[in-house]
Amino acid sequence: MRKRQSLTALRAFEAVARHASFTKAAQELIVTRPAISKQIRLLEESLNSQLLDRSKHKITLTRTGKELYKGLSQAFDLIAVTTERIATASSQSKTVKILVERDFASSWLAQRIGEFLLEHPGISVEIIADQNHQLHLEEDFSLRIFYDTKNNHDIEFFDREVLCHWIDIPLCTAGYAAQHLSTQNLENAHLLIDRNYQPWQDWFAYSGQIEPPSPAAKTVFNETTLCLYAALSSGGVAIGDSFLALSSIQKGKLITPFKIGLQSDDAYCILTSKQTQSNVAERAFLDWLRSTIAQYQQEVDEFFASQSIKVIER
Numbered sequence: 001m002r003k004r005q006s007l008t009a010l011r012a013f014e015a016v017a018r019h020a021s022f023t024k025a026a027q028e029l030i031v032t033r034p035a036i037s038k039q040i041r042l043l044e045e046s047l048n049s050q051l052l053d054r055s056k057h058k059i060t061l062t063r064t065g066k067e068l069y070k071g072l073s074q075a076f077d078l079i080a081v082t083t084e085r086i087a088t089a090s091s092q093s094k095t096v097k098i099l100v101e102r103d104f105a106s107s108w109l110a111q112r113i114g115e116f117l118l119e120h121p122g123i124s125v126e127i128i129a130d131q132n133h134q135l136h137l138e139e140d141f142s143l144r145i146f147y148d149t150k151n152n153h154d155i156e157f158f159d160r161e162v163l164c165h166w167i168d169i170p171l172c173t174a175g176y177a178a179q180h181l182s183t184q185n186l187e188n189a190h191l192l193i194d195r196n197y198q199p200w201q202d203w204f205a206y207s208g209q210i211e212p213p214s215p216a217a218k219t220v221f222n223e224t225t226l227c228l229y230a231a232l233s234s235g236g237v238a239i240g241d242s243f244l245a246l247s248s249i250q251k252g253k254l255i256t257p258f259k260i261g262l263q264s265d266d267a268y269c270i271l272t273s274k275q276t277q278s279n280v281a282e283r284a285f286l287d288w289l290r291s292t293i294a295q296y297q298q299e300v301d302e303f304f305a306s307q308s309i310k311v312i313e314r
């Protein structure tokens with residue numbers, strides 16, 4: 001059976017060898033100097049070898065002492081790395097890091113993430129918002145949420161789950177509608193367009209409304225939320241989706257001048273890495289997200305029905 005040395009004695013020797021001082025070793029280990037000397041003496045007796053040369057004013061290691069110190073340094077370094085890795089893994093198991101499409105993050109998720117945190121104390125959530133399709137493969141995210149039409153995301157790396165569709169509908173302020181939409185069409189309207197997401201043509205095709213002749217007056221942005229901000233300031237008519245604009249419609253800040261909504265061809269998707277297994281915190285977040293989305297979609301359906309808004313499915 002392998003003989004095991006006293007860990008206390010080994011720690012004392014490693015500290016003395018590293019500091020070349022009994023006094024500094026005693027201070028580090030919070031013991032007395034005689035206690036350090038005793039532990040090293042017991043270790044030398046157990047090994048039947050002299051480890052320190054005490055013949056000079058300074059402490060030096062014998063050949064055997066150098067060999068033991070090298071092995072102990074490597075062993076203690078390994079212990080430190082291992083315990084740090086375990087501590088980091090434990091911390092990360094309580095953290096959810098999400099990469100989210102910018103409009104979805106700012107107009108829906110950010111308003112509700114507090115509910116999840118209150119329901120799951122001890123879990124931290126980090127949300128990074130970016131434009132659609134910016135997957136940042138070089139970074140380690142728990143999950144990514146983007147909208148997609150025909151599975152354009154790289155499925156080589158990800159499992160893809162459809163989270164939800166939404167409803168696109170023209171929106172403006174009541175004042176703008178009274179001044180510019182008296183003809184019950186968009187001929188005189190100023191259209192607010194997201195260059196990265198343009199459902200206007202589909203909406204005209206499915207709704208039966210007459211598309212304004214080209215070139216129609218328009219302002220182009222690079223995010224749907226900017227279109228909605230412009231609409232809120234009576235700057236024109238924007239296509240708003242049910243995830244970004246429902247609150248403004250419910251509060252009367254925006255109205256639906258045409259009671260026709262179109263279900264999106266796109267869908268918000270959850271992308272999870274095929275190479276890593278989700279932890280407890282990540283699974284809790286996914287369960288919460290799916291449940292909250294389902295409840296929200298029911299709220300949208302009930303509100304649109306109460307407003308006699310017809311939703312056209314593709």
